[in-house]
Amino acid sequence: MTDAIVPSRSPAATHLPAAPQRVRGYWGSVWRRLRYDYVTLFCLVLILIIVASAVFAPELAPLDPYKSSMAHRLKPIGYRNYLLGTDEQGRDMLSRLLFGGRVSLSMGILPVVLATAIGGLFGVLAGYYGGKVNTVIMRTMDVFFAFPSVLLAVAISGSLGGGIVNQLLTLTIVLIPPLCRVAETATAQVRTMDFVDAARATGASTLSILFTHVIINVMSPVVVYASTLVSVSIILASGLSFLGLGVSPPTADWGLMLSTLRQSIYVQPWVSAIPGIAILVTSIAFNLVSDGLRQAMDVRS
Amino acid sequence: MWLYAARRIVLTIPILLGVTIICFALVQIAPGDPIQNLLSPTASAADAARLRAAYGLDQPLVVQYVIWLGKVLVGNLGLSIANNAPVAGQVLHAFLNTLVIALISVVLAFVVSTIFGVLAAYRSGRLADRVITAVAVFGISVPPFWLGVILVILFAVNLSWLPATGMGASGSESFDYLHWDDFKFAIMPIVALALPPLGIMTRTTRAAVAEILNQDFVQTLRAKGLSERAVIVHALRNILPQAVAMLGLQLGYLIGGSVLVETVFTWPGTGYLLNKAVLTRDIPLLQGTILVLATAFVLINLAVDLVQSTIDPRIKRS
């Protein structure tokens, strides 16, 4: 039986000579281009490591991040079993760094995800419906654009007060307008395409058209843009924590650690700089990955 | 052109109104009842109601907003809770301190980024390009306040070249930027502020110059025997409108976003004032500072658009 060695496909596929199985699609082609971009791949791996180390912080942390010790305050890097030294309360820096990543990374990613969903939705509605809907949504966004992002974050956070929920809320509000604008521009462009009219001509509901035809095409520019905002969000979050508008002590958070260690720069300058290095490395990695992603998704290249 | 300018100015008015609405809302979203803070613990409910009426807080929100807006328009930003001094005076005083270092920073970033950008575009793919690109990525990714801390560690703690914080002995009143003993206090804040815009502007300039160098008219200039220097001048003139736009935008961001850097260096500008307002939960001070900064940001953007429309012949929208 010759059939036995032929992997069973649909009967139609068997009589096609040299029919290449090209079920690749758009994301397949993006990945093909990304595969040879070693800088982006390296940063992607780096991000995975950073995220994993935050997720598995309880398993990885050598010591209790909350256990302070008056005897071992502000010890240098490599002191006894404190790999990265200790902070102003004698807590292990490495353990606090690992645990701090949980808050800091969440504050980089969660607000971007929320703002992409909310801002993207408003942008798609504004772009698709145009007219008055567009005017109301986009002019409101314009008002938020009248504030530099840091100022808006400090304004909202400063009024609401500290705390992790308020920080999440603040960052989400700050990130909504730019994402809304990007989604609106992309949607308005897609809206003029004939395939949208063809879909309308079938009598499809607006909701169905938005999901089947519009959002799928608006997705990639919005996602690329959103990826650039992760590092913005991490820096904004650490800035708010630095001002005391984030998590409350003793919770570990890179921005807050930087803030409390600022008093100690004369004693242990380089230990005090460590949380900043964590922020910097994470932020650079996200920036370079989003750069690579943008290039890979650019149809022209 | 004039129609464009007039329209651009008219369109700014609703934006500014929106800004005042958001600033007004800041007080509303702040937790806690301001009246409770003013009352003595023994005060009765009637006392609270009387006080509420005295402050106009029993009125509907819209009425409160209109009354507040009327005061703002004549320059009355209310009283600071901390020291009962008018907010407007404090903010204006601090604003000048911020404006000066922001201006110096943005000019510094502009000059350096132009040189970097042209150099990187010319040496595309070579070592100089890579180094400059790395610096740019660093500038964009670094938290500016942490950079401030590092600068302090390096130049104040380790090397003792520069003072760590503050405005020095002469203080804010008689600070003289042309005098070295004063100016050295401003150096580190300026550098820390300049790096993020430096990164952004370097990347933009590099991309713009690289694009222009690839265009036909530059090849024509070269073919006609024009020196490379003249070619660069030509290329720069073409990106001028874009550069001006960037410059203005970044200035706006620095003025509004200097809160963290100013906090690190205890530089008595609006950012430091904001930090103070946040720490002491002085909401009127917070509101007034934000309002002034956002208004400045909007006006700077307006100015940039108007300047750009005069130097860029392509903008003749009517």
Place this chain on the structure above:
Amino acid sequence: MIHPIAVAGGSHPSPDPRDRGGPAQPMLIVQGLKKSFPIRAGLLNRTVAEVRAVDDVSFVVVKGETLGIVGESGCGKSTLARLLMHLIPKDAGQLVLDGDPVGEARGVMLDELRRSLQMVFQDSASSLNPRLPIEQSIAYGPRVQGASGSSAKAQARSLMEKVGLNPSLFGQRYPHELSGGQKQRVNIARALALDPRLLILDEAVSALDKSVEAQVLNLLGVLKRQLNLTYIFISHDLHVVRYISDRVLVMYLGQVVEIGPVDAIYDDPKHPYTQALLACRLSMDPEARVEAAPLAGDPPSPVSPPPGCRFHTRCPFVEEICKTAAPVLGDVLALAPERHLAACHMVQPGSGHSRAPDRVGVH
């Protein structure tokens, strides 16, 4: 109310179960259709003027025929197509589909119109959703009309075979993996997916190579017979329109200037605009090609169309009457569809134009 009119043009194959009005009832009656777009300007973005893209257009589409619509770009052809499809709202006018007014109580509802009336778009980057495999693009219509996933898919595959695309080979491909001709076949299959009776083809073959164009035109001819279709064929290509059409409608600045059977229009054009258009064609015989452009200049702005006859600014026969009085086409709805009509003072008896015929000598 519009009465059924006698039909001479068009063929009548076996009776169609979808037919409601009988063979004499036109497939589509368009009456007084109007659409204008506002132009905003000034300090406060007020509406300062409007473009009258489609200005009082009336015509009839007979069952089973192909009505060609020609005109320069910007004359309102595409706006007309979109109005017929209800993709943009009309300002005024009425559509009657097989005897039933569209979008009114007791008439055909929009949903039914959607099924009966479909459109094939010009082949372009935007005609197909770049993120959907083409099988899904075709199956989308049946899906939203309530077909199950598997039956919509089966329908899509059978339609692909009908338009000459192997479903196993092409079904999972994305538009960017297809040639222009293949994409146009997909566009046609998608339009057929709802089993329409009237197909609007808006520059459907204009972007294709000549050899591919011929293939697609042949396919359209076959499909029309097989599926008992009626076509409205919009194109700026006069050769193609002559090849495929039974009757032709000529548009100028949002108005119908001439309508009639294809041979009458091509062999004996009445309106100077039609004459000029036809003279612009490249002749197949190089010796016979015209040297001078018969149509000088751009059409006047549709924002402020000239008074009187809209063509008078470019017409070689212009006279005083043309600048003041707008010529009328004649009642296209009441007269038999095969009549040859032109909106020109030169063919209107007693219009005042020196070339106008006497009152007796009507065409």
